[in-house]
Amino acid sequence: MMTPLEELRHSASHILATAVLRIFPDAKLDIGPPTDTGFYYDIDLDHKLTAEDLARIEAEMKKVVDENQPFLRSEVSRDEAAEIVKSRGQERYKLGRLADIPEGEKISFYKNGEFMDLCAGTHVRYTSKVKAFKLLSIAGAYHRGDEKNKQLQRIYGTAFPSRDELAKYLEQMEQAKQRDHRKLGRDLKLFVIDEDVGQGLILWTPNGSIIRQELQNFISEELRKQGYSQVFTPHIGKLELYKISGHFPYYKESQFTPVVENESLARILGEGCSCAEMVVRLDAVSSRLAAQINERTGRETITPDRVRPDDQLIEGFMLKPMNCPHHIKIYASQPRSYRDLPVRLAEFGTVYRWEQSGELNGMTRVRGFTQDDAHLFCTEDQVAQELLGCLSLVKIILTTLGMSDYRVRVGLRDPDSKKYTGQKENWDKAEEACRQAARTLGVPFAEEPGEAAFYGPKIDFVIKDVIGREWQLGTVQVDYNLPIRFDLTYSGADNQPHRPVMIHRAPFGSMERFCGVLIEHFAGDFPVWLSPEQVRLVPVSEKTLDYSRELLARLREAGVRASVDEHNDKLGAKIRRAEIEKVPYTLVLGGKEAEAKSVSIRSRAKGDEGVMPFDQFLPRIQEEIRLRSLSGKKTPA
RNA sequence: GCCCAGAUAGCUCAGUUGGCAGAGCACAUCCUUGGUAAGGAUGAGGUCGCCGGUUCAAAUCCGGUUCUGGGCUCCA
Numbered sequence A: 001m002m003t004p005l006e007e008l009r010h011s012a013s014h015i016l017a018t019a020v021l022r023i024f025p026d027a028k029l030d031i032g033p034p035t036d037t038g039f040y041y042d043i044d045l046d047h048k049l050t051a052e053d054l055a056r057i058e059a060e061m062k063k064v065v066d067e068n069q070p071f072l073r074s075e076v077s078r079d080e081a082a083e084i085v086k087s088r089g090q091e092r093y094k095l096g097r098l099a100d101i102p103e104g105e106k107i108s109f110y111k112n113g114e115f116m117d118l119c120a121g122t123h124v125r126y127t128s129k130v131k132a133f134k135l136l137s138i139a140g141a142y143h144r145g146d147e148k149n150k151q152l153q154r155i156y157g158t159a160f161p162s163r164d165e166l167a168k169y170l171e172q173m174e175q176a177k178q179r180d181h182r183k184l185g186r187d188l189k190l191f192v193i194d195e196d197v198g199q200g201l202i203l204w205t206p207n208g209s210i211i212r213q214e215l216q217n218f219i220s221e222e223l224r225k226q227g228y229s230q231v232f233t234p235h236i237g238k239l240e241l242y243k244i245s246g247h248f249p250y251y252k253e254s255q256f257t258p259v260v261e262n263e264s265l266a267r268i269l270g271e272g273c274s275c276a277e278m279v280v281r282l283d284a285v286s287s288r289l290a291a292q293i294n295e296r297t298g299r300e301t302i303t304p305d306r307v308r309p310d311d312q313l314i315e316g317f318m319l320k321p322m323n324c325p326h327h328i329k330i331y332a333s334q335p336r337s338y339r340d341l342p343v344r345l346a347e348f349g350t351v352y353r354w355e356q357s358g359e360l361n362g363m364t365r366v367r368g369f370t371q372d373d374a375h376l377f378c379t380e381d382q383v384a385q386e387l388l389g390c391l392s393l394v395k396i397i398l399t400t401l402g403m404s405d406y407r408v409r410v411g412l413r414d415p416d417s418k419k420y421t422g423q424k425e426n427w428d429k430a431e432e433a434c435r436q437a438a439r440t441l442g443v444p445f446a447e448e449p450g451e452a453a454f455y456g457p458k459i460d461f462v463i464k465d466v467i468g469r470e471w472q473l474g475t476v477q478v479d480y481n482l483p484i485r486f487d488l489t490y491s492g493a494d495n496q497p498h499r500p501v502m503i504h505r506a507p508f509g510s511m512e513r514f515c516g517v518l519i520e521h522f523a524g525d526f527p528v529w530l531s532p533e534q535v536r537l538v539p540v541s542e543k544t545l546d547y548s549r550e551l552l553a554r555l556r557e558a559g560v561r562a563s564v565d566e567h568n569d570k571l572g573a574k575i576r577r578a579e580i581e582k583v584p585y586t587l588v589l590g591g592k593e594a595e596a597k598s599v600s601i602r603s604r605a606k607g608d609e610g611v612m613p614f615d616q617f618l619p620r621i622q623e624e625i626r627l628r629s630l631s632g633k634k635t636p637a
Numbered sequence B: 001g002c003c004c005a006g007a008u009a010g011c012u013c014a015g016u017u018g019g020c021a022g023a024g025c026a027c028a029u030c031c032u033u034g035g036u037a038a039g040g041a042u043g044a045g046g047u048c049g050c051c052g053g054u055u056c057a058a059a060u061c062c063g064g065u066u067c068u069g070g071g072c073u074c075c076a
Helices: A004-023 A051-066 A078-087 A091-100 A163-178 A181-187 A206-225 A239-245 A262-271 A275-283 A287-297 A324-331 A380-400 A424-440 A481-485 A511-522 A542-557 A571-580 A591-596 A614-626
Strands: A039-044 A072-076 A107-112 A115-118 A132-142 A151-160 A236-238 A316-319 A343-352 A368-378 A406-412 A445-449 A458-464 A470-479 A501-506 A535-539 A562-564 A585-589 A598-603 A607-613
Touching: A004 A039, A004 A051, A004 A107, A004 A115, A004 A132, A004 A151, A051 A132, A072 A078, A078 A091, A078 A107, A078 A115, A091 A115, A132 A163, A151 A163, A181 A511, A206 A343, A206 A368, A206 A380, A206 A511, A236 A239, A239 A287, A239 A316, A239 A324, A239 A481, A287 A481, A324 A343, A324 A368, A324 A481, A324 A501, A368 A380, A368 A511, A380 A424, A380 A458, A380 A470, A380 A501, A406 A424, A424 A445, A424 A458, A424 A470, A470 A481, A470 A511, A481 A501, A535 A542, A535 A571, A542 A562, A542 A585, A542 A591, A542 A614, A571 A585, A585 A591, A591 A598, A591 A607, A598 A614, A607 A614
Parallel strands: A406 A445, A535 A562, A535 A585
Antiparallel strands: A039 A151, A072 A107, A107 A115, A132 A151, A236 A316, A343 A368, A368 A501, A406 A458, A458 A470, A470 A501, A585 A598, A598 A607
16 A cells, blocks of 8 residues: 555656656556656666657646546456456557566556556546645666666656645755765865776875764774774785685675786796686686585585696785685684683774666765774674674774664564574574663664575664664674684684684774764764864964964964965955854954963854863863864754 | 766856866965954966767867766675
8 A cells, every 4th residue: 555645656656657758659668657756767768858848748748737637446357457457559568577477466457648658556536636846857767677688678667645735845955965974075075086096096185084984083082992903004914815705706796806916927927828717717727726615514515617737726916805705714823722712803994895877876886885883703602792792893983973773673684594704593593682782772663574694694784874764884793704704713612622603793884984974964063073174273363373373373282273365355254264164163363362371262163153262172172072072063954 | 886967266056059177165466453253455276087989179079088976786
């Protein structure tokens, strides 16, 4: 059953189809459902739709609305339905859609004017009910969402019960555009992406680097409190490392091509090795490694066809697509006792993944990014406690940033599938631990069977920003697989080797995505502790330039980020500049202030706050920074 | 990767049927020395994304390519 709004939008999509068929009678229709924000219709049409076509179609839709056609439902048999579809020349997609309807379910059509569509309904009574609508864009969309199928043209639009609501929605879209991190990133000089450096590779400019550094400092402080050790590891690792972990060639598609050693490359070229052969050899492993992995995992994890003689193997390195193998090697670098556990290794680790070019987006979807990563090595019994620790960290940081609106998804195994590694009892324990941990947060959480990784259950964080958009950021994952593949052990109280459990966690995902979300969350109005420039000193005239410079030195000495506006402009223009650059505090310095060693405070949050001695202002802002207070933030619109 | 649309000064954009490259903001210099969101004048700044083609002549037309945007697919 549709909500009234969905009904309205669904009806709008039928009106869209009606209009399209009037203009392009040979259009073949697929489906046209309502969405969260509007509706679309997928259409197969040789003519490439243009923006002008969109205007024409919209005008025709208005006519259909004015014609005030009733939406009429009729129920028919399966054979009759097929006949209707064929008689209208719509068999290309509609017959397939008809076949999707389960046996025994009612088959219905909805008719308005000359248009009739296979449709479960429901609809508004008359086309005239759809008063406030707008077509928004044309996009390509694969039939049934499968990239192997033909790509259809999708027309997106939206509809609301009233024109006011439509106008409000369009206004909201406009505002969202204003706070887009790509726009703010450029305006506030936070980051750039350069064509010559590469797509999806972020260059953090000085201002953005300050924000990232402050966040990292903050996270690091919390990690130290929680007993983490910070480590550094290189950006590359040998191909074999990822063959042991199983990431290569399994995730080869989403990794940068391996860096092949010069000697290896020269030898292969000398042999006149074909491309196909080269690919096989890249994937291949030595018989020694295959035997090891198969022994450890207790099954034929590496099949004999992947094994090649040593002289055919290709030596090379990979840009690391994840940090775990490196951290595992740190764990494995010395004997571990149960008394040492948990070992918590944290790193702001930069990883590289080959995202498809069409899905790159600003800072939120990139090819090189730095995870706030950590790997916890613990005993079975410690898993639950460690999960709690991970979640409390998330809670502290999100609360500090004023992002307390979030939910978690607990990914559990699919009870019917056999793809999971590890023992059932461990899974049961780990899943229950995830469930319990999520419960302690006091935020909504959903259990999703089948969403677990093959090596363990996980907890995902979905964060809602101030304008209601949701962002999937980090995850916490329990892993039984890698400790086996790397043969990790610790000595237990019984003096026997035991297998540790690993927890992977990157609660904020990556610094890039997190900062991107943060930019939009704050609309660039960062709290004082995160602001690249915390104080702008504005001399009323050149006469107080010296006083301004004196205060600048004192602020810098005190660790406050500040600058003097030395432009030859009037006060109003300097205030405006500070306002546009979103500096939280502007100190206006005229003759009176210089005389009294005071400052006239204008804050981003409250405007003109009056005059105060500088010696009083300094501790005030220092305290605000120290507390990582949100109070300096402009109240969100 | 696929579909569609773009790319002109640091930014936002104009540029007609192919005929000398434009505006506003920002920037620099000078005048002005000021009291809470734009004082005035002058100036500098461009191989019109890149490569090739058509043409007497290309920002403009054609082909290719790179990047960007909106979607689709994907996201360990």
